[in-house]
Amino acid sequence: MSYSVLEDNELLQKVRQSDAKAFDEIYQRYWRKLYAIAFYHLKDSEAAEDIVQEIFTSLWASREHAGIQYLYTYLATATKYAVFHHFAQPSTKTASLEELLSLPVAMPDAESRLLRDEINREINRLPEKCRLVFHYSREQGMGNKHISEKLNISVKAVEKHITRALRQLKVQLRHMML
Template identity: 45%
Template sequence: MNNYADHSDAELVQRMRAGDHAAFTEIYRRYWKRLYALAYHRLHNREQAEDVVQDVLTGLWQRREADLVRSLGAYLATAARYAVFTHLSRRQPLAGMDTVPEAMQATKDETAQLRFLQQSMEEELQLLPEKCRLVFNYSRQEGLSNKEIARHLDISEKSVEKHITKALQRLRLQFRNYLHGFF
C-alpha cells in the first residue's frame, strides 16, 4: 500500500497529473484547512469559505493535466485568493453604490504588493551562492523534502538545512521592514 502522506508535494502533483485519485485526496487532506482559513479570513462566512475551497480544489483536479503547478502551496493560496476576489466581485452591489467595495480594493492592493514582493524576492535569491539558491528552489519551488534534496545533490541533510536557513535569513534581513508593514 502506498502511503501518500510521506510523498512530497511535487510527487503528489506528478501522480495527480497521471490521474491518481489517492494523490489528489492527499493534496485535499493536506491543504483543505489552510485554504479554508485563508478564505474565511477574507469572507467571514463559513459556507462561502467552504465553497471557495471546494472550487479551488475542484479546479485543481479539472486542470490536473496542465503543467501549471510549480509550488503546490503557493499555487493553491493564489488560486484561493483569486477565488475569494471572484466571489466578492459577484456579490450584488448595494443600491446606489458606484464604487468598488473596500474588501475588493484591499485585494487589488495586496495583489500588487505580492507581485512586487515576489519579483524582489526572485532578484534577491539570484544573489545567493549557486548551491544555496539551488537547495532553496528545490525546497520551496519544487516542494522536495530535505532528505530528497540531500540525495539529489549528494550532500548531507545538515547541509541542506544550513543552505535553507542561510537563504531564509537573507530574505528576512532584506525584507524585514517591507514584510512588517505588509502584514
C-alpha cells in the same frame, strides 16, 4: 504506498496521471489552510467552503496540463484571487464598494489603509463616466435603469461601465495579492 510521506511535487506528478489517492492527500493536506485563508477574508463559512471546493475542483479538472511548481503557493494564491473575485461579483450581496473596502478589517491598520488607498486610486483612474456609473451603482446603490436615466445613457452602457470598473479592480486586487 503511504501518500502522506510524499512531497508536494511527487503528489502533483501522480495527480497529473489521474491518481485520485494522491489528489485526496493534497486535499487533506491543504483543505484546512485554504479554508482559513478564505474565511479570514469572507467571515462566511459557507462561502469559504464553496471557494475552497472550487479551487480543488479546478485543480483536478486541469490536472493534466497544470504547470504548477509550488503547490501550496499556487493553491493559496488561487484562494485569495477567488475571494476577491467573490467580492467583485455584482450579483453577490457583498459586492458593494463599501463592503469591498471593509474587507481588510482584520488586517493590520497599515495594510488596510494601503488596500483602501489602492482601491480608491484604481477607481480614480477610471474614465469619468465609468467612475460616475460605478459610484452610483456601488456607493449609492442605484439600479442600472435609474443610472441610465440619470446620465442619459442606455442600460447596456451602464452595464458595460460597471463591468469595466469591476474588471479593473479585480486585476489590481489580483496584482496586490500575488
